Amino acid sequence: DTEVTQTPKHLVMGMTNKKSLKCEQHMGHRAMYWYKQKAKKPPELMFVYSYEKLSINESVPSRFSPECPNSSLLNLHLHALQPEDSALYLCASSQDVAGILRTEAFFGQGTRLTVV
């Protein structure tokens, strides 16, 4: 299994809602990542988890809260988002934290989030 699975594929939420994005991989990768991608822009790194611990937080607002319950699962909890947070949220994994571009990178299909 060489897939990174993200759910849901699409999500529409109001600014007062709480929702969560889910990412799962069963490749034994110990590094997992959240990226945000706006239309016609490259992905922007949000968070990196290494061995289930948060290792990089790219100054992301606290309305985004990551969680790594185990080595296969990565969540992104969303609360009180703004319309400008509407974007494609991509999850990725690699064997280790320095390796996302040093080794083969696996990306999920993304969750397209719309905040209304």
Next chain:
Amino acid sequence: KNEVEQSPQNLTAQEGEFITINCSYSVGISALHWLQQHPGGGIVSLFMLSSGKKKHGRLIATINIQEKHSSLHITASHPRDSAVYICAVLDTGNQFYFGTGTSLTVIP
């Protein structure tokens, strides 16, 4: 100025044409990736390069470390090749940078 520049930004080709997408970067790197992103969002890693040339099917990627330049070539292009192609580099400080992407449309 971006650390990774791609050209062209947009490319339209007839089916069967030979396509080249270029990537230049300004940082010292340990690896360079070519990524493919189809409409709908999913990203697929096509190649990882640290030197020389790699070939996979109709895709060829080259890198010149001294010139800080890489190219992605598609031979005998097909409409299913239509996608955004992104060059991404990992610098020697373990920071990664993405290019802005090249949007390719192959017309039947």
